[in-house]
Structure formats: C-alpha cells, structure tokens
Amino acid sequence: MRTLVLGGSGFLGRAIVEEALARGHQVTTFNRGQSHPDVPGVEPVHGDRQRTEDLERLTAGRSWDIVVDVNGYVPVEVGEAVRLLSGRAQTYAFISTVSAIDGFPGKPVGDQPELWECAPDAGPDDGDYGVLKAGCERAVEQGFDGNVLIVQPGIILGPHENIARMPWWLTRISHGGQVLAPGDPDSPMQFIDARDIAVFTLEHAERGTRDRYVLTGPTGHITYGQWLELCKEATGSDAEFVWADSQFLVDQGVDPFVELPLWGGPPSEVTENFWSVPTAKAEAAGLRVRPASETVRDTWAWLRDIPEEQRTYGSRRQHGIAADKEAAILSAWAARPA
Numbered sequence: 001m002r003t004l005v006l007g008g009s010g011f012l013g014r015a016i017v018e019e020a021l022a023r024g025h026q027v028t029t030f031n032r033g034q035s036h037p038d039v040p041g042v043e044p045v046h047g048d049r050q051r052t053e054d055l056e057r058l059t060a061g062r063s064w065d066i067v068v069d070v071n072g073y074v075p076v077e078v079g080e081a082v083r084l085l086s087g088r089a090q091t092y093a094f095i096s097t098v099s100a101i102d103g104f105p106g107k108p109v110g111d112q113p114e115l116w117e118c119a120p121d122a123g124p125d126d127g128d129y130g131v132l133k134a135g136c137e138r139a140v141e142q143g144f145d146g147n148v149l150i151v152q153p154g155i156i157l158g159p160h161e162n163i164a165r166m167p168w169w170l171t172r173i174s175h176g177g178q179v180l181a182p183g184d185p186d187s188p189m190q191f192i193d194a195r196d197i198a199v200f201t202l203e204h205a206e207r208g209t210r211d212r213y214v215l216t217g218p219t220g221h222i223t224y225g226q227w228l229e230l231c232k233e234a235t236g237s238d239a240e241f242v243w244a245d246s247q248f249l250v251d252q253g254v255d256p257f258v259e260l261p262l263w264g265g266p267p268s269e270v271t272e273n274f275w276s277v278p279t280a281k282a283e284a285a286g287l288r289v290r291p292a293s294e295t296v297r298d299t300w301a302w303l304r305d306i307p308e309e310q311r312t313y314g315s316r317r318q319h320g321i322a323a324d325k326e327a328a329i330l331s332a333w334a335a336r337p338a
Helices: 012-022 052-059 075-085 129-143 165-174 194-207 224-235 246-251 269-274 280-284 292-303 323-334
Strands: 002-006 026-031 043-046 066-069 091-095 147-153 178-182 211-215 240-244
Touching: 002 012, 012 026, 012 066, 012 194, 052 075, 066 075, 066 194, 075 091, 075 129, 091 129, 091 194, 129 147, 147 194, 165 224, 165 292, 178 224, 178 323, 194 211, 211 280, 224 240, 224 292, 240 246, 240 323
Parallel strands: 002 026, 002 066, 026 043, 066 091, 091 147, 147 211, 178 240
Antiparallel strands: none
C-alpha cells in the first residue's frame, strides 16, 4: 500500500514508518528534516506543515492509500492538511492522545468517552495539549472525505523515545549505587510500546477502519517496582533502590512526572485514573502488547550505543533529578525520625 506519514523520523513516527516498510508499504514521509534523519527506504519530502505552499508541494501529483498523521497538534493546522489530503487518500489515521478525553485524568475514562470542547479551527493559544488534540480530532473527522481512524495512546515508551522518561531511568540506574525510587513499589503502571501502536494503527488503516481507540497496556500490566527492576536487569547494574514516601518527596520539592519520571506524586483519584485506563475495546479489536521486559531491553540496546553526553532527556522539558538533589534527599530520608 502507499502510505504517507506526516512526521515519521522521530519516536512514534519512526516506529510507524519502520512497521509500514516491514509490511511492504511504499512510504512517503513529510517533515522538516531537521530533528532526525529520515528512515532509509522512504521517499522523504521536507517541508513545514504550517506552510500551505509546502503542503501543496507535497500533494501535487501524489495520492496514497493511507495517511498517518503523527505530529498534528493545532486544529487549524491539522484542518489545512486534511483539506489538501482529502480525496488523495482513502484512510486518514490521526494519532491523538488519551489526554483529549474530557476531564482526564481528573475523571476516569469511560467506555464511550467524550472529548474536551475545542473547535476544529482552534489556534495554538486556544487550549492546552489535550484540549487542542480534541480539536484536531474534530478537524480530521469533519474535514476528511474517507475513512477516519483515531488513535488515543496513553504513556508511550520504547526505543528512540524522545520524551526520555525511560532513557533517563536506564541511564541513572546503569550508574549503580543508591537510587532514589518514588512512593510505593507496588503502584500500578500502564504504558505501551510505540511499536505496538504502529502495528495496531497500520492493521486498522489497511482495513479502512472507521473508529476511535484508546491504546495503552492492560490494567495490572506492571508495577513501578517491577519496571525499575527490569531496568536494573537490562543494564546489569548493582543499583540499590531506596523507596521514599511520596509525600516526603513532595515536601522535598521533587517535581512529579519530571524529576522522577512517571511518578505522579502522592496517591490520589487523579493518579488512580491515570493508571487505570480501560483497554477492552482495543483488545477486542486486536491490540497486542508486548512484555514490558522486551520494551525495556530493546530501549537499553538502542540507548547504550549513544554516548551519555549526547543523550537528551526530553524534547520539550528536561527530565530527571539532579545528582546533588538526589543525594541530599537520600540523606534526608535516611536521617528522618524512626
């Protein structure tokens, strides 16, 4: 099949491109050609989706069976791409996010979740990430003349992760010694490998599926403690995890999700909702999630060949706690009253 990927050189986009090539697709990618090298085997078209003339150059004389839009964040910009691609492809698969669901994570995700209110022509200042993604979904559904597939992933991990949550943990754990670990090791987690999203998305795009799916690991997939132990095993480290109480960490000024990635702070309804997203619909539609050990192992295999000074820990925001701050908190935890 002929497949166009808007994006296609970074993390999830790269996984989708590699899966499409493995399935025998003829793949065109459209991106700025600045952040990452193009995947070998694609037809690369470089341009900026914010520029109509670049989109017109992309679409001139071309058509595809499938469009996969990985990097659409602003409804009005997504709508312009949809306008120019409508009639030039049969299926438009849009990669959204579970954060587009109204109230999440303050409210649990139901079986038929509603989206945040956001117009399909909203601009970049008309909402936060999740709200704007909801508007992007509407822009695709209302503007594309063909099959529309919406994918709403939760936490995405795996090789080439550019948000760098697992890469930071793997690097820190590989150094060994006492490692500050947050909260309760039995706290549940849910995440999905980017490669599993790629398989699910392309399988349904090939079929012309018209639907919306939340994609993440099943409830009870893994605990935080099990995940960190997998990181220790993969790196061959002698790390000793020191589990500190969540409220203690907050009192010490630790920023949840950022300084200790994927730790959400003290237990609350919000954190419970965040890690208990239902996946029954996607599983019934064929979602297969690989073992967490495989995701951890493959991410380390990719990361360890990158010199530490060249590793980045977040494309938009730096992840990971500073070594001196971690050491001070470990000392404070050890010295706390019995």
